[in-house]
Amino acid sequence: MTGGRAALDGREVLRGVDLTVRAGDVVALLGPNGAGKSTLVRALLGLVPLTAGRTEIYGVPPARFRDWHRLAYVPQRLPAGGGVPATVREVVASGRIARRSRWRPASAADRAAVDRALEAVGLAGRARDSAHLLSGGQQQRVMIARALAGEPEALVMDEPNAGVDAERQHALAATVGALAAGGRTVLLVLHETGPLAPLITRTVHLDDGRVRREETPEMSA
Numbered sequence: 395m396t397g398g399r400a401a402l403d404g405r406e407v408l409r410g411v412d413l414t415v416r417a418g419d420v421v422a423l424l425g426p427n428g429a430g431k432s433t434l435v436r437a438l439l440g441l442v443p444l445t446a447g448r449t450e451i452y453g454v455p456p457a458r459f460r461d462w463h464r465l466a467y468v469p470q471r472l473p474a475g476g477g478v479p480a481t482v483r484e485v486v487a488s489g490r491i492a493r494r495s496r497w498r499p500a501s502a503a504d505r506a507a508v509d510r511a512l513e514a515v516g517l518a519g520r521a522r523d524s525a526h527l528l529s530g531g532q533q534q535r536v537m538i539a540r541a542l543a544g545e546p547e548a549l550v551m552d553e554p555n556a557g558v559d560a561e562r563q564h565a566l567a568a569t570v571g572a573l574a575a576g577g578r579t580v581l582l583v584l585h586e587t588g589p590l591a592p593l594i595t596r597t598v599h600l601d602d603g604r605v606r607r608e609e610t611p612e613m614s615a
């Protein structure tokens with residue numbers, strides 16, 4: 395993103411953001427409540443239109459970007475259920491849709507990716523349960539698993555550790571560590587880096603809609 399500006403309800407929330415996330419980066423986006431972190435990640439994905447500046451995903455503006463299987467996004471708040479009952483496994487399997495050619499039934503590779511994703515978030519034993527009956531934290535893990543199932547090159551997660559206990563935070567760090575080791579790109583909105591700290595290649599501090607500071611681990615070492 396270069397010079398990105400965005401407004402919500404007539405109020406400018408992004409005030410000229412320059413941010414480049416490179417392949418293989420594990421970026422932590424930090425900042426106080428209301429700094430614009432969620433709006434920034436949504437704007438990077440083309441979910442919030444820019445009023446000025448520009449942004450590109452793999453070199454293409456979001457409106458023209460087609461390779462959505464390369465990315466996955468785990469929003470901070472869960473989309474309202476929509477009243478459609480689905481099992482945990484069905485929700486996670488929906489993360490494969492962008493990868494599958496249309497009308498083709500799920501392959502062994504699809505099923506294996508869903509199994510791995512369920513294992514990674516510790517929900518393998520809940521696969522047949524109704525997703526909408528799980529707790530908020532478990533539903534968040536379902537959304538993370540759905541993102542992992544698509545085996546994206548880049549993952550964007552908005553506050554995946556909010557309200558999450560220490561054990562699950564360490565489990566998430568293990569998952570992110572495996573992604574990083576595989577050369578994947580990860581952008582995380584965080585309140586604090588916690589167990590993810592050793593994995594982070596760059597921290598970006600946002601305040602009042604602007605990037606105030608960027609740090610790499612070498613700088614703080």
Ligand SMILES: Nc1ncnc2c1ncn2[C@@H]1O[C@H](COP(=O)(O)OP(=O)(O)OP(=O)(O)O)[C@@H](O)[C@H]1O
Binds near residue numbers: 430432
């Ligand atoms: N849909 C909306 N309409 C109007 N204003 C909004 C909307 N969503 C967010 N805002 C406001 O925009 C500002 C930035 O919000 P944003 O959610 O991007 O911040 P954040 O840094 O992610 O905060 P938090 O850590 O609390 O999630 C806040 O002042 C918020 O109240």
